[in-house]
Amino acid sequence: IVLETDAPYLAPEPHRGERNEPAYVRYVAEKIAEVKGIGFDDVAKQTTKNARELFNI
Numbered sequence: 001i002v003l004e005t006d007a008p009y010l011a012p013e014p015h016r017g018e019r020n021e022p023a024y025v026r027y028v029a030e031k032i033a034e035v036k037g038i039g040f041d042d043v044a045k046q047t048t049k050n051a052r053e054l055f056n057i
Contacts, residue, residue: 002054003028003047 003025011020012027029047033040051057 001032001047002051003032 005020005022005025008020011018012024012031015021015024015027029043030040032047033043036043
């Protein structure tokens with residue numbers, strides 16, 4: 001899983017109806033952590049690792 005914020009018209013709750021901003025990616029990670037029953041930090045670390053591997057950085 002890689003997280004991104006390129007959908008300007010589909011902001012996560014509680015910002016629905018507003019323009020999406022990169023800072024809102026945190027809400028996506030929080031929801032993933034909630035659904036999977038794991039910590040936010042684990043989601044953040046793993047998705048960062050995934051992005052680095054995907055983009056070879």
